[in-house]
Amino acid sequence: LSSASCRLDSKDLLLTTDVLVEGVYFDFRTCTFHQVGFKALAANLSDIAAMGGVPRYFLVTLGFSGKLTVAQLDQLYEGMADLAHDYKLKLIGGDISAAPGGLFVCITVVGEIEKGRAVVRSGAKVGHLIFVTGTLGDSAAGLELAKIIDRSDHLHRSLAITSLLPLLQRHFYPIPRIHEGRQLSARRIASAMIDLSDGLASDLRHLCEESGVGAVVEAAALPLSPALVEYARQVRRDPLDYAFTGGEDFELLLTVPEGRVARLMQLVRQERIKVSQIGRVFPRASGIRLKGAGGRRLPFPRRGYEHFA
């Protein structure tokens, strides 16, 4: 049990918490302790990014079994420290406990934002345009690739790995879009925003539900990285599958009123931020739809990552 006091002057306070559990979110056959620490913190920072805030402090609670070594614990904290350093985040407390069932890492991040400026999930209105930052599906493909490499089977030997390495980087060391989120909130561009942690299918649904709206997404507009396109070609899958349902991209999904699109384009030029328009907000009654080539309606995947599947 640990505690701390800190100061945030005349700002709104942002709080986010997230837990990673061994055997559910990660598996030490395909990742390191350093990676788990890094990603556990990244997932929280991503949520602060989606509100447009600045992360300031964090608390870490760990449960682990007696088998964990001090060196492994050090690596876990180093993974967090490496990311925390980039954002001048301060570790101010936490708790540890024995956990016979395996490791879990529960992080709470405290952030701040100018009063009344936090971007919410519920602000999308009919007619607003839907954008995402970066590229989608890389993390899910990266995890799949890591498992293939780990198995060392014939599929592994048939892959040309070098061009696929960015996928591994995206999966194991995701970069939370703090800078992008800050700009999108400070310039009052986003009417609603959410981070893509569970996958576009799931997270767009969350945003639509909280805003009481529907949406149409253009399949052809989904931003795909060259590495993902190449990977999908090699494993003979549709890259859109990864882009739709793959979790942990930690990109931002946002809606923008048409009148603010010029401001967004100015931001894109000035700050070299990558955003793609992928659809538009519709009334709730039209549901959430996916349009393929020539306007053909495609089945919209019901959800992304499922914890209890």
Place this chain on the structure above:
Amino acid sequence: LSSASCRLDSKDLLLTTDVLVEGVYFDFRTCTFHQVGFKALAANLSDIAAMGGVPRYFLVTLGFSGKLTVAQLDQLYEGMADLAHDYKLKLIGGDISAAPGGLFVCITVVGEIEKGRAVVRSGAKVGHLIFVTGTLGDSAAGLELAKIIDRSDHLHRSLAITSLLPLLQRHFYPIPRIHEGRQLSARRIASAMIDLSDGLASDLRHLCEESGVGAVVEAAALPLSPALVEYARQVRRDPLDYAFTGGEDFELLLTVPEGRVARLMQLVRQERIKVSQIGRVFPRASGIRLKGAGGRRLPFPRRGYEHFA
């Protein structure tokens, strides 16, 4: 993954986090989901109490296996809600995950206090008097009693339970000393304070280490409840064993400069707070000592509750 924004104006922010893990902190053979929820929140509030603060918001992260029923989850949240209601605490977020290893409950509480007024663990100085609120050892005895009752063996049948019920109440529904902590900080009485979660032996050591001091505790001065004395008599144990090493009493341990004792006594009278002087702060070199009847030096238990024992 969940997040929230909230406002705390011109106050210092207090943050505390605590995790309870099934099979380590609790066991559903001897407790209910309602009790686990209640105690998980109480443990955090106790830490806010020790800083002298007011709890305002909380976040709850749960890991649980597929065996958990919705009714059990409801009971867990109701246990928290019952305590949260008393302090007008608002649940503002949290996270859930599958956890094949069993239930864990990780809570973060956000509190506030007037700027610069948070009571720390490091403020004890040589000559300050050591006090505790309430009575000690009840919770540990309550847990032992619950296990005896659960076993239904001959020891159970030989006990007169009625007079021992307060011990069960203290163990399963501990009351965090928020009111006491507020008064002790607002009236600038405590120079250092910590809550008794691991037991007096452990927590006094924490306070002394952080303050760079030693301490002498008088065994005869430890406040014991009638129920604990009665229980110890029935099971033929020394009640001081429970008072020293028993965890989860969630009383406050504090040091008070001699010049502020009159103020403390005034508080005791006005607010009907129970405090007992149990010792005095000495230089670090004298270590932490326990004095028995006639000034005889007793072995000081090395520590209280051990997670990884």
